[in-house]
Amino acid sequence: MNQTIIDHWNERVTPEDTVYHLGDIALYFIRPERAAEAAILDVLNQLNGHLVLIKGNHDNRALFKYLAQHNYEYGGKPKFEFHDVGKIIKVNHRQYYLTHYPMMMGIVKQIINLHGHIHHYAVGVKENINVGVDTPEVDYLKTKPAFGAPFTMAEVEEMVQGKYDDFQKRH
Numbered sequence: 001m002n003q004t005i006i007d008h009w010n011e012r013v014t015p016e017d018t019v020y021h022l023g024d025i026a027l028y029f030i031r032p033e034r035a036a037e038a039a040i041l042d043v044l045n046q047l048n049g050h051l052v053l054i055k056g057n058h059d060n061r062a063l064f065k066y067l068a069q070h071n072y073e074y075g076g077k078p079k080f081e082f083h084d085v086g087k088i089i090k091v092n093h094r095q096y097y098l099t100h101y102p103m104m105m106g107i108v109k110q111i112i113n114l115h116g117h118i119h120h121y122a123v124g125v126k127e128n129i130n131v132g133v134d135t136p137e138v139d140y141l142k143t144k145p146a147f148g149a150p151f152t153m154a155e156v157e158e159m160v161q162g163k164y165d166d167f168q169k170r171h
Contacts, residue, residue, distance in 0.1 A: 002043055003132075003149030010048045012149040016075055017049040020087065021114040021151050023056020023100030023132060025063070037066040050074060052081045056100040056116065091153055094160075102128050112160055126167040129159050137163065 013019055017136065025029035026043065028036035040063065064082050071078045094110050097103060102115045102123045108143065109127070118131035123130065129139050131151055138144050140162025141155055151159070 006043065006046050008146040008149040010046075013048040015048050018052060019047075019049045020052045020054065020089075020098050020114075021150075022098055022114065024058040024116060025053060025056070033062065034066075034161065037063055041067060041070055044080070050077055050081070051079060052083065052087060052098075054083045054086055054098060054100055057130070061082055068141050092157065096156075102130070104128075109164070114156065126163050129156065129163060131156065131159075140166070 020041075026040045028039055030039055031034040044064050044067070053059075053064070053067070066099060068078050068082065071080050073079075086103075089096050089098065094112055095112045095113065097105055099113060101117050103113050104125065105111045105113050105127060107125075107127060111127060113128045115123075115128065116130065118130055119132060120134050120136055122129065122136050129135075133148060134157050136160050141160040142158070145151065145155065
């Protein structure tokens with residue numbers, strides 16, 4: 001499974017791209033913990049792009065500390081960037097709040113919460129988009145990416161518009 005996700009990721013992501021990972025980087029039940037951290041680092045090092053890692057409920061400080069100790073220059077900047085709660089990015093006149101947990105940001109079309117955590121569920125609010133690997137909101141896309149490939153910003157915006165249109169029809 002890891003190799004399939006790595007392949008799908010690298011088919012889509014170039015070394016120059018930045019990918020935001022919204023938590024739960026990996027679940028490894030290897031002991032000792034250092035062996036699990038090393039295995040996770042090995043997988044992450046195979047992924048193209050600069051990785052912005054937002055802490056999820058299955059991630060721990062020890063893992064982030066281990067990754068920080070093994071961080072390296074990648075395309076002129078660190079391979080990994082770390083955030084405990086989230087990050088805000090601005091794209092096409094919208095603010096995207098990137099978090100692990102869904103957050104209610106208010107009903108403002110220009111503020112969107114991109115999140116993971118809830119796996120195959122969607123929040124019943126049009127301003128919340130689940131971008132996890134197993135999101136049902138992928139159904140808003142005309143063309144679905146391969147499993148494990150991150151969404152492009154264009155796909156995220158297509159999901160936002162699709163969910164908005166869907167809510168307009170129903171309300």
